Amino acid sequence: MLATSRTFEANARAGLANENLQRALALMRTGFPQRRRLAVERLPEFEVLREIAKSIKDHTIQHLDFYLELFEENVLASGGQVHWARSPEEACAAVLAICRSVDARIVTKGKSMIAEEVGLNEHLEKNGITTIETDLGEYIIQLRHEPPSHLIAPAIHLMKEQVAETFRAEHRALDLGRSLAEARQLCDEARAVLRPRFLAADVGITGANFLVAETGSSIIVTNEGNGDLTQTLPRVHVVMTSLEKLVPTLEDAATLLRLLARSATGQEFSSYTTVSTGPRRPSDLDGPAQYHVVLLDNGRSALLGGEFQEMLRCIRCSACMNHCPVYAAVGGHAYGWVYSGPMGAVLTPSLIGIAEAGHLPNASTFCGQCESVCPVKIPLPKMMRHWREREFTEKLNPPVYRAGLLLWAWVARRPALYHALVDLTSRVLGWGGGSRGRFRTLPLANGWTAVRDLPAPEGRSFHSLWAERQRGAGKK
Amino acid sequence: MSEAREQILAGIRRSLKRGRLDAEREAELRARVAAHRRNLVPARATALDQRGRVDLFAAMAEEVQATVARVSSPAAVPEAVAGFLAAENLPAELVLAPDVSLDDFPWDERPLLRIHRGRAEPDDAVSLTPCFAAVAETGTLMLISGAETPTTLNFLPDTHIVVVRGDQVVATYEDGWDRLRVGDGLPRTINFITGPSRTGDIEQRIELGAHGPRRLHIILVDNLEKAGDGEDK
Numbered sequence: 001m002l003a004t005s006r007t008f009e010a011n012a013r014a015g016l017a018n019e020n021l022q023r024a025l026a027l028m029r030t031g032f033p034q035r036r037r038l039a040v041e042r043l044p045e046f047e048v049l050r051e052i053a054k055s056i057k058d059h060t061i062q063h064l065d066f067y068l069e070l071f072e073e074n075v076l077a078s079g080g081q082v083h084w085a086r087s088p089e090e091a092c093a094a095v096l097a098i099c100r101s102v103d104a105r106i107v108t109k110g111k112s113m114i115a116e117e118v119g120l121n122e123h124l125e126k127n128g129i130t131t132i133e134t135d136l137g138e139y140i141i142q143l144r145h146e147p148p149s150h151l152i153a154p155a156i157h158l159m160k161e162q163v164a165e166t167f168r169a170e171h172r173a174l175d176l177g178r179s180l181a182e183a184r185q186l187c188d189e190a191r192a193v194l195r196p197r198f199l200a201a202d203v204g205i206t207g208a209n210f211l212v213a214e215t216g217s218s219i220i221v222t223n224e225g226n227g228d229l230t231q232t233l234p235r236v237h238v239v240m241t242s243l244e245k246l247v248p249t250l251e252d253a254a255t256l257l258r259l260l261a262r263s264a265t266g267q268e269f270s271s272y273t274t275v276s277t278g279p280r281r282p283s284d285l286d287g288p289a290q291y292h293v294v295l296l297d298n299g300r301s302a303l304l305g306g307e308f309q310e311m312l313r314c315i316r317c318s319a320c321m322n323h324c325p326v327y328a329a330v331g332g333h334a335y336g337w338v339y340s341g342p343m344g345a346v347l348t349p350s351l352i353g354i355a356e357a358g359h360l361p362n363a364s365t366f367c368g369q370c371e372s373v374c375p376v377k378i379p380l381p382k383m384m385r386h387w388r389e390r391e392f393t394e395k396l397n398p399p400v401y402r403a404g405l406l407l408w409a410w411v412a413r414r415p416a417l418y419h420a421l422v423d424l425t426s427r428v429l430g431w432g433g434g435s436r437g438r439f440r441t442l443p444l445a446n447g448w449t450a451v452r453d454l455p456a457p458e459g460r461s462f463h464s465l466w467a468e469r470q471r472g473a474g475k476k
Numbered sequence: 477m478s479e480a481r482e483q484i485l486a487g488i489r490r491s492l493k494r495g496r497l498d499a500e501r502e503a504e505l506r507a508r509v510a511a512h513r514r515n516l517v518p519a520r521a522t523a524l525d526q527r528g529r530v531d532l533f534a535a536m537a538e539e540v541q542a543t544v545a546r547v548s549s550p551a552a553v554p555e556a557v558a559g560f561l562a563a564e565n566l567p568a569e570l571v572l573a574p575d576v577s578l579d580d581f582p583w584d585e586r587p588l589l590r591i592h593r594g595r596a597e598p599d600d601a602v603s604l605t606p607c608f609a610a611v612a613e614t615g616t617l618m619l620i621s622g623a624e625t626p627t628t629l630n631f632l633p634d635t636h637i638v639v640v641r642g643d644q645v646v647a648t649y650e651d652g653w654d655r656l657r658v659g660d661g662l663p664r665t666i667n668f669i670t671g672p673s674r675t676g677d678i679e680q681r682i683e684l685g686a687h688g689p690r691r692l693h694i695i696l697v698d699n700l701e702k703a704g705d706g707e708d709k
Binding site for chain 1: 481484487488489502505506509513516518520574649650653661662668673678679680683686687
């Protein structure tokens, strides 16, 4: 997928001006966080489970080579195949080769962020294979030729009227006079249109929420049941996944599953959690005859041992973006690539480079909500700060910005000068603010004062008040 | 072995600043896996006796829009099925999993029910299956694929009826894994099913029946007296 992260500022402005998007985001702001909170309150063990989940993922990542080999061993033992892919190109080539080996013409797909990351649909379409997304949200954005704007709700940026418009334009065989005013009608139409596609597909591609080393199984978590139809009806099941989805045992998977749905949608458990191990057994009456796992690296192994290693704990629940004031204001498309919100702000520079995605780790207020709701306790703000540092040391920021930072750093390293300047500035601004106590405009601060007043300092700096209070305390 | 595989594994070891783990460490890790050690398991269901677990299972399943009918004996299942189909205005025709456990029910007493056995075909509107276990903590059914329990029955028909015996209710997912490991190897598919199919993809409004069944009906056969009430405390 082509990244537009470089134009984050323009993307964000467009998002703020987009009325439909703003209505859709308003629904999200109240929906997800409230449902998560209620689910968490119902499970007293939730906080301890977060700590355990963190340690399960850390343990797995520390021994990733071992668990990958064990996983592969068990996939092979159950009759499946593993395809290792260093790059998006290798992953796409592996899937195409599987499709060609069975003369596939129609492929159905459950939701897979890895497939988005490697641009799988485009690659298959280019090679003459019809690719049909079956998750309702993914299906809608596929028809609209848009990327997903959210990890688990890819069409969250749309209102139902827009979906109705898209269905009318694309489902041309259906009665023009039909009503599509309600979400119920839109769901029913998508169900009716997609059902024959499920039955016609030669290959079904799903993602994986977890891979279990102990058994060589892949696990998907869905609500619609599309992933299950996708992987049960065709002759071949392909799992598109990446290295860090591994957990050692089914017990470890159970622990993470208890956190996933609650953190994501606030459900106690998603409607469907499916564990798949190998192809259908000889006596089975249905199920795929072939089971393939495509394991993507794409820069993940290079994150190990470094300051971004903890990002590999991510289970893609979307809690961070659901609670992010920046995401809630500008929407997922502003981030310009597959992953958005705080997890995208950390992961995207790792995968496509900080030169391309430098804006993303800067688009944060550091309020810390993302880290406080993360089920595996990823220190997202800290890692965004690491990216900002790296952007600075690699001299990627604009010259004016760099000069300003360098000047500030020079002053900040000289405490006496710093305190004197802060004291002076406080007094001047306090005096300048006058009786109103705020500024309507201020040179060098237009960006701030264009949309709000700048409160004036009350005359003294914290440091000087503190010093005075300490002296007072010393006298007693 | 593929070049990509070797390079990825070598890259991981390089990043972790070590070589391949030594045999001793690998043996430790294999032992950790084989131990199937449970992590913290929530007390919600484990603290209850079997009767309490069955009640919790039913309450949690109803909370996510499954419907639950309790019957006192296996003999009452066909009647419960016919009653449900009539109440929902559904045709009295269904596909049954070819599982022997369903043969115990007196289907002959309901001659108006048209029944065939096998996997689901696109035209099947109603399916009926047994379950492998039922997890109390979230009202979750655990179904497994096999020659007598094809997976299509769980997803293709609009209405899915599942028969659960009281002694099949377990507290947690981990209990389900334990029961599974007693048999020989994992089945191709394990389906944990919690309520009917749903989507929130349009304006976050929950709509039932996205692609899977619109209705999930659970017939709970209360056989606890026979199985020994209050066991497994």
